[in-house]
Amino acid sequence: MDHKKHIPYSPIQYEESEMLNRVDAFYELMNKRRSVREFSEKDVPKEIIDQVIRTASTAPSGAHKQPWTFCVISNKDLKKKLRTLAEEEEERNYNGRMSERWLNDLAPIGTDAIKEFIDIAPWIIVVMKKSFDFDEEGKKTNNYYVNESVGIASGMLIAAIHNAGLVTLTHTPSPMNFIAKLLERPENERPYLLLPVGYASETCTVPDLERKSLEEIAIYYS
Numbered sequence: 001m002d003h004k005k006h007i008p009y010s011p012i013q014y015e016e017s018e019m020l021n022r023v024d025a026f027y028e029l030m031n032k033r034r035s036v037r038e039f040s041e042k043d044v045p046k047e048i049i050d051q052v053i054r055t056a057s058t059a060p061s062g063a064h065k066q067p068w069t070f071c072v073i074s075n076k077d078l079k080k081k082l083r084t085l086a087e088e089e090e091e092r093n094y095n096g097r098m099s100e101r102w103l104n105d106l107a108p109i110g111t112d113a114i115k116e117f118i119d120i121a122p123w124i125i126v127v128m129k130k131s132f133d134f135d136e137e138g139k140k141t142n143n144y145y146v147n148e149s150v151g152i153a154s155g156m157l158i159a160a161i162h163n164a165g166l167v168t169l170t171h172t173p174s175p176m177n178f179i180a181k182l183l184e185r186p187e188n189e190r191p192y193l194l195l196p197v198g199y200a201s202e203t204c205t206v207p208d209l210e211r212k213s214l215e216e217i218a219i220y221y222s
């Protein structure tokens with residue numbers, strides 16, 4: 001068995017008062033995050049996108065398989081094609097494929113089949129999950145806890161985008177396989193999320209949502 005070499009690790013530590021300040025500041029920052037559906041065309045430098053993806057890739061993953069690929073699209077023609085295909089799928093969803101209950105749950109959010117943010121936002125990141133991989137000889141290898149791993153990396157990506165002062169939307173066009181085809185991805189990769197990244201439009205609004213309180217979501221066993 002191949003045992004990885006271990007190295008010393010000195011985690012960052014803070015005094016309790018500093019910790020309190022940091023958790024408060026981070027909560028305040030994250031609590032300002034909202035899903036944005038109206039984007040500006042204003043450009044964002046590629047270095048910023050590179051760095052938020054690097055941040056996402058620091059996520060833990062099952063057996064450290066890092067079962068993700070980030071497809072980053074700024075090409076205008078490709079964004080247009082992506083939008084057209086996404087809207088065709090969404091049209092079928094909103095006009096038949098979604099249940100009445102699902103449509104009712106979406107009503108307060110105000111989403112519809114028009115996805116203009118796909119070609120307005122300067123960047124689209126499609127997070128791909130790799131259900132398996134290939135070794136150097138081209139033989140299939142296993143990945144583990146792929147959904148959990150890619151979900152965590154996506155959460156970190158969203159946090160990094162927000163920390164940069166940019167906005168995104170967690171978008172899940174369904175079904176999403178047309179994206180893998182359009183981007184000519186290999187058979188082991190499946191689209192997981194589509195994230196437009198950029199600035200909010202000046203007239204942007206968001207639904208007036210409330211988040212559950214700590215009492216509603218946490219149970220302590222002291």
Ligand SMILES: Cc1cc2nc3c(=O)[nH]c(=O)nc-3n(C[C@H](O)[C@H](O)[C@H](O)COP(=O)(O)O)c2cc1C
Nearest residue numbers: 033034035036037109111169170171172173206209
């Ligand atoms: C897995 C997942 C899929 C989502 N899919 C969509 C989507 O396809 N379209 C959309 O407009 N919003 C989508 N959302 C965004 C949610 O509607 C949004 O996160 C929720 O309403 C809470 O709003 P907030 O993100 O502003 O806090 C999705 C969110 C998640 C986590």
